[in-house]
Amino acid sequence: MNNKKAVVYVRLKDGVLDPQGLTIHKAIMNMGYDQVASVRSGRFFELEVNTDNGQTKEKLEEICRKLLSNPVIENYHLEFEK
Amino acid sequence: MKFGVVTFPGSNCDYDAYQAVRVLGEDVDFLWHKSSELNGCDVIILPGGFSYGDYLRSGAIARISPIMQSVAKFAESGGPVLGICNGFQILLESGLLPGALLRNKHLRFSGKFVYVKVENSENPFASFCSKGEILKIPIAHKDGNYYNFDGDIEELKKMSRIILRYCDKDGNITDDSNPNGSIFNIAGISNREGNVVGMMPHPERVVEGVLGSSDGLKIFQSIQQWVKGGARVEKA
Numbered sequence: 119m120n121n122k123k124a125v126v127y128v129r130l131k132d133g134v135l136d137p138q139g140l141t142i143h144k145a146i147m148n149m150g151y152d153q154v155a156s157v158r159s160g161r162f163f164e165l166e167v168n169t170d171n172g173q174t175k176e177k178l179e180e181i182c183r184k185l186l187s188n189p190v191i192e193n194y195h196l197e198f199e200k
Numbered sequence: 201m202k203f204g205v206v207t208f209p210g211s212n213c214d215y216d217a218y219q220a221v222r223v224l225g226e227d228v229d230f231l232w233h234k235s236s237e238l239n240g241c242d243v244i245i246l247p248g249g250f251s252y253g254d255y256l257r258s259g260a261i262a263r264i265s266p267i268m269q270s271v272a273k274f275a276e277s278g279g280p281v282l283g284i285c286n287g288f289q290i291l292l293e294s295g296l297l298p299g300a301l302l303r304n305k306h307l308r309f310s311g312k313f314v315y316v317k318v319e320n321s322e323n324p325f326a327s328f329c330s331k332g333e334i335l336k337i338p339i340a341h342k343d344g345n346y347y348n349f350d351g352d353i354e355e356l357k358k359m360s361r362i363i364l365r366y367c368d369k370d371g372n373i374t375d376d377s378n379p380n381g382s383i384f385n386i387a388g389i390s391n392r393e394g395n396v397v398g399m400m401p402h403p404e405r406v407v408e409g410v411l412g413s414s415d416g417l418k419i420f421q422s423i424q425q426w427v428k429g430g431a432r433v434e435k436a
Contacts (some may be wrong), residue, residue: 134347135381137307185264188293190255190300191347 120169123199124178128187129160201429202227204241206271206287208262209233213248213284213404220404222436224420236266242427243280245270246287246401248340258301258343259289268294273303280324283395285341288388288398297391297398298356299348305381311340313412314379315370316364316387316401323363323390325397328422334371335364335415337401339379343398346382346389356389364388364399369424 130136143157144157163186167174178196187194203221207214207230213285213320214230221228229239233251238244252261268290275296292298304310313336321331329335347357348356356362364387368377378385382401388399405418 129410133300135304135305135345137345137381141307185260188260188300190292190298191302193401 122167122174124165124167124174125197126165126178127197128164128182128192129158129163129195130191131189131193133162134191144198163179172194178199201242201295201363201424202229202240203243204229204231204238205245206231206267207247207248207278208251208265210251210253211247211249211286212333213286213402215416216402216406217245217416220416220420223407223417224424226424232385233262233265233267236270238274240319243282243423245404246271246281246283246290247319247404247418248287248387251286251290253305254286254388256424257289257293258286259293262286262290263293263399269424272296273366273388275391275396277393278393280427281323282419282423283396284400284402285400286342289343291396296350296396297389299346299389301343301400302341302345302347302381303343304379306343307342309340309342310379311338312379313338314376314387314401315367315369315371317367317373319362319365320427322388323394323397323422324358324426325390325419325422328364328418330420332371334367334417335401335403336369336406337403337416338405338412339401341380341400344380344382345382346386346400350384353383356386357384359392361390361392361415362386363390363397364401405416 139157139159182194318329318333365385403419406413406416
């Protein structure tokens, strides 16, 4: 069985308000780090995938679209670990 | 007529919704998330709570439950579906309603009475109200900040699909009366056909005077009147 590790990054689309990012940014400023201009928050997932049946990328893209991200407000980015 | 209230793991307003239907004087069944049977119900309610612990995104996991496949079919065939709070989030994740609910602008959980204005009293879930009527209904959520693209908001406005908007007690739509940052003070919307409605406020919590308001009952009376008026006769 061939397993591969995939990483999915999900982030809010540009222009979608990110109150968490704003609050984290404010906290960073309050800690005295004034070189940070902005913060956007997001999340990532690690998936162990069995690649024996092929179409791995297509299937993962489907999972990203249907479940891991909400296409109304979020973009995703899929990477495979070497 | 019979209402069905769906219980997901983490639903916590299912009994409130059940009780509201009893106050209304109609039959009501609980529907289990793992079942795909709607038991001949005429109206489906997706109650508030934290289905599947709000994991991933509010409503994201509930969307793929067996019961939601049946609810989606029921909705597509014209059956009335009301999503309250987490139920609204589930309808959005399911694509039965457009848009998304972001974290509240101020990042806090907000549980309090608010006022909402009825924008479309022709809708099956608001027909017992008059247009412009102000309802006093509580909210209780952290992810209720309605978001959508400008184009979709225009479409919602044009097609009278905005059912409720946050307002002050005199009915003025202001930033101060917007509890979560929702675009255009949107508190509740419908699908194009009007039979699927989602709202953040909890009408099931205010169906008797002793609860501080009975305005919520009007939402239930609306759909009762609509179903009994024969607007829909087909069973699930």
